[in-house]
Amino acid sequence: MTVTSSTVRSRSDLCTAIEHELNGLISARTRAAAPYGPEFTRLWTLAGENVLGGKFVRPLLLMETYDALRRPGTPRAEDQRRTAISIAAAIELLHYAFLLHDDVIDGDLVRRGKPNLIGSLLAAAGGIPGGGIPGSEQKHPHSRLHWAQTGGILMGDMLLAGTHQAFARADLPHPLRVRLLDLLEHTINETVAGEQLDVGLGDGIIAPELETILVMCGYKTATYTFELPLRAAAALSGAEPSEEFSLASAGRHLGLAFQLQDDLLSTFGDPRRHGKDPFSDLREGKQTAIIAYARMTGAWPGIEPWFGRPELIIKDAEEVRRQLSECGAESFVQGLIDEQLREFHGLLNSATSEIPENARNVLIDLAAQLEGRQS
Amino acid sequence: MTVTSSTVRSRSDLCTAIEHELNGLISARTRAAAPYGPEFTRLWTLAGENVLGGKFVRPLLLMETYDALRRPGTPRAEDQRRTAISIAAAIELLHYAFLLHDDVIDGDLVRRGKPNLIGSLLAAAGGIPGGGIPGSEQKHPHSRLHWAQTGGILMGDMLLAGTHQAFARADLPHPLRVRLLDLLEHTINETVAGEQLDVGLGDGIIAPELETILVMCGYKTATYTFELPLRAAAALSGAEPSEEFSLASAGRHLGLAFQLQDDLLSTFGDPRRHGKDPFSDLREGKQTAIIAYARMTGAWPGIEPWFGRPELIIKDAEEVRRQLSECGAESFVQGLIDEQLREFHGLLNSATSEIPENARNVLIDLAAQLEGRQS
Numbered sequence: 001m002t003v004t005s006s007t008v009r010s011r012s013d014l015c016t017a018i019e020h021e022l023n024g025l026i027s028a029r030t031r032a033a034a035p036y037g038p039e040f041t042r043l044w045t046l047a048g049e050n051v052l053g054g055k056f057v058r059p060l061l062l063m064e065t066y067d068a069l070r071r072p073g074t075p076r077a078e079d080q081r082r083t084a085i086s087i088a089a090a091i092e093l094l095h096y097a098f099l100l101h102d103d104v105i106d107g108d109l110v111r112r113g114k115p116n117l118i119g120s121l122l123a124a125a126g127g128i129p130g131g132g133i134p135g136s137e138q139k140h141p142h143s144r145l146h147w148a149q150t151g152g153i154l155m156g157d158m159l160l161a162g163t164h165q166a167f168a169r170a171d172l173p174h175p176l177r178v179r180l181l182d183l184l185e186h187t188i189n190e191t192v193a194g195e196q197l198d199v200g201l202g203d204g205i206i207a208p209e210l211e212t213i214l215v216m217c218g219y220k221t222a223t224y225t226f227e228l229p230l231r232a233a234a235a236l237s238g239a240e241p242s243e244e245f246s247l248a249s250a251g252r253h254l255g256l257a258f259q260l261q262d263d264l265l266s267t268f269g270d271p272r273r274h275g276k277d278p279f280s281d282l283r284e285g286k287q288t289a290i291i292a293y294a295r296m297t298g299a300w301p302g303i304e305p306w307f308g309r310p311e312l313i314i315k316d317a318e319e320v321r322r323q324l325s326e327c328g329a330e331s332f333v334q335g336l337i338d339e340q341l342r343e344f345h346g347l348l349n350s351a352t353s354e355i356p357e358n359a360r361n362v363l364i365d366l367a368a369q370l371e372g373r374q375s
Numbered sequence: 376m377t378v379t380s381s382t383v384r385s386r387s388d389l390c391t392a393i394e395h396e397l398n399g400l401i402s403a404r405t406r407a408a409a410p411y412g413p414e415f416t417r418l419w420t421l422a423g424e425n426v427l428g429g430k431f432v433r434p435l436l437l438m439e440t441y442d443a444l445r446r447p448g449t450p451r452a453e454d455q456r457r458t459a460i461s462i463a464a465a466i467e468l469l470h471y472a473f474l475l476h477d478d479v480i481d482g483d484l485v486r487r488g489k490p491n492l493i494g495s496l497l498a499a500a501g502g503i504p505g506g507g508i509p510g511s512e513q514k515h516p517h518s519r520l521h522w523a524q525t526g527g528i529l530m531g532d533m534l535l536a537g538t539h540q541a542f543a544r545a546d547l548p549h550p551l552r553v554r555l556l557d558l559l560e561h562t563i564n565e566t567v568a569g570e571q572l573d574v575g576l577g578d579g580i581i582a583p584e585l586e587t588i589l590v591m592c593g594y595k596t597a598t599y600t601f602e603l604p605l606r607a608a609a610a611l612s613g614a615e616p617s618e619e620f621s622l623a624s625a626g627r628h629l630g631l632a633f634q635l636q637d638d639l640l641s642t643f644g645d646p647r648r649h650g651k652d653p654f655s656d657l658r659e660g661k662q663t664a665i666i667a668y669a670r671m672t673g674a675w676p677g678i679e680p681w682f683g684r685p686e687l688i689i690k691d692a693e694e695v696r697r698q699l700s701e702c703g704a705e706s707f708v709q710g711l712i713d714e715q716l717r718e719f720h721g722l723l724n725s726a727t728s729e730i731p732e733n734a735r736n737v738l739i740d741l742a743a744q745l746e747g748r749q750s
Binding site for chain 1: 546
């Protein structure tokens with residue numbers, strides 16, 4: 001991959017524009033929160049810090065694809081581009097709403113080594129002199145965690161509302177607004193279906209078959225991370241449905257590769273680079289493609305007793321990891337990733353009529369980032 | 376209050392129209408859920424049963440007010456009325472989304488004596504042969520409850536999305552859509568702020584002062600139950616902002632009276648009529664205006680040891696209730712309700728120019744229902 005200085009410059013300009021839009025959305029809501037008291041204001045202030053500290057992967061993909069697809073010089077081009085930026089920012093709010101509710105569901109207080117919103121609310125509640133109002137802590141020993149997780153649910157709701165508000169307010173012709181609203185509805189349903197599958201797998205409600213796990217990965221992450229920005233860019237730039245369809249297929253392959261890579265990195269990657277606890281998936285008993293494969297091999301009886309044990313010590317965890325690699329699970333999942341990337345490139349080559357060259361370059365650039373990814 | 380047979384007939388017609396609209400929204404989503412498997416479909420099927428089994432208080436208030444305010448014979452009157460019905464149905468989805476997330480936050484499995492969505496999901500998961508997949512129950516003893524509560528969070532998200540979808544798809548002139556979207560945004564923020572206050576009071580994070588509790592009641596319930604339908608009706612019928620403002624004020628008084636009455640009925644009412652556990656507020660330690668008043672009296676040291684104790688037995692609970700009445704808390708809260716209703720009637724009488732007679736009658740009818748309420 002060659003990143004030219006003009007690519008770098010335009011990506012940094014895009015980041016600035018997206019950040020500006022998000023900052024406007026969140027500042028207005030933080031101001032509107034003030035009359036409701038300090039706790040409600042804190043919720044918005046912390047959410048703002050979290051949202052604005054992101055890498056804007058999804059809005060950048062939308063805007064780069066949009067800029068690649070749109071025909072310059074059309075009337076109202078600048079107005080239309082501003083609308084695209086507002087939709088891109090809305091997609092970042094959606095991402096954060098999903099993350100927050102996922103953190104509530106998983107009971108997580110940390111993300112990438114730092115307190116998430118819930119962890120920050122918990123810390124702030126602990127900072128109240130005497131631990132909340134006097135005597136409360138004895139009656140409600142878990143009350144601070146409950147309070148913090150409630151904040152996570154409620155902020156997720158407000159960010160989900162904010163996402164829809166941006167889609168609804170976009171000053172677009174009615175058919176285009178409906179096309180985008182259909183896309184948003186489909187995306188949310190599919191992501192929620194994926195989240196439900198993931199939780200059902202973890203809770204032992206749904207059988208952890210490889211096929212189910214692969215479907216879940218696609219629904220839970222690929223749809224909103226890759227398909228949504230690509231399809232929104234197509235719709236906003238006035239692309240034909242066939243173009244949107246090709247972009248969606250390409251996005252699905254990249255998205256699945258990305259999610260599988262995430263699982264591989266979490267288990268076999270270098271924690272100094274990805275920043276996560278290298279054994280948390282094993283300790284939590286996360287049902288990944290790695291585990292689904294291992295379960296079908298003769299190595300499983302040696303792995304199973306350690307899987308999903310929170311108290312797993314490093315020495316034993318390292319041994320489990322070695323067995324997962326030796327039984328072929330690591331190379332099997334790497335093979336799945338390679339297959340997705342092969343299909344992606346095959347699709348790009350065959351869809352020359354559907355995906356214009358500039359947009360193909362955005363996707364090739366993204367695939368190259370995935371291929372070299374260590375975190 | 377006199378309910379004429381024409382009122383009854385038109386209310387039943389309205390109920391049918393609202394039910395038809397909600398049924399359409401939910402059936403389409405249940406069909407779209409099918410490809411995602413039986414668990415996702417079950418989630419939508421159960422949600423549909425719950426939503427369609429409601430009393431449609433909020434959409435009925437919207438439509439009755441809309442019909443009272445609108446000028447018949449305007450062009451596209453029937454199209455506009457259909458839009459009003461879609462917004463009315465959306466408000467019912469919003470109500471249910473709030474209820475669901477409230478149930479998750481409170482850990483409730485029952486509402487009005489019947490399993491809520493979470494309780495139904497829990498029962499359904501228990502019905503899986505062997506309790507989920509083999510061996511899972513030992514590893515995850517709380518997994519079924521976690522699974523069911525996750526369903527509550529996720530369905531709340533999808534209903535919140537559905538609410539916004541209906542607002543966003545309404546084929547309205549841009550300024551009117553923005554007026555309705557502003558109203559929806561304000562309503563959600565205020566309701567969430569109220570929910571956060573309520574949880575903060577219950578968790579001992581926020582001090583339970585009477586003023587705070589009254590503010591919380593207004594935010595958490597009055598805003599979306601009374602103000603939202605009244606203001607949406609005003610906006611949709613093209614009423615002046617001053618009319619909308621008067622309706623909102625009237626709605627706030629009724630809403631606060633309604634919520635305070637709810638607290639009184641829960642503690643002092645006849646459980647054969649309201650269908651709730653008569654001592655659940657005491658056992659949960661719910662911070663109501665009744666408790667806030669009692670806390671300021673000499674009776675509190677006798678009440679406090681029993682307050683918020685889940686194991687409170689009926690004999691002791693009856694004694695606490697007697698003390699709450701004797702210390703003056705019951706009549707104090709009744710006085711607050713009377714005051715709100717007095718202000719409501721005063722406002723209606725003074726606002727003859729702002730609120731047309733037909734709309735005044737809708738409100739007077741609603742107030743009469745509140746005054747005679749036993750459940």
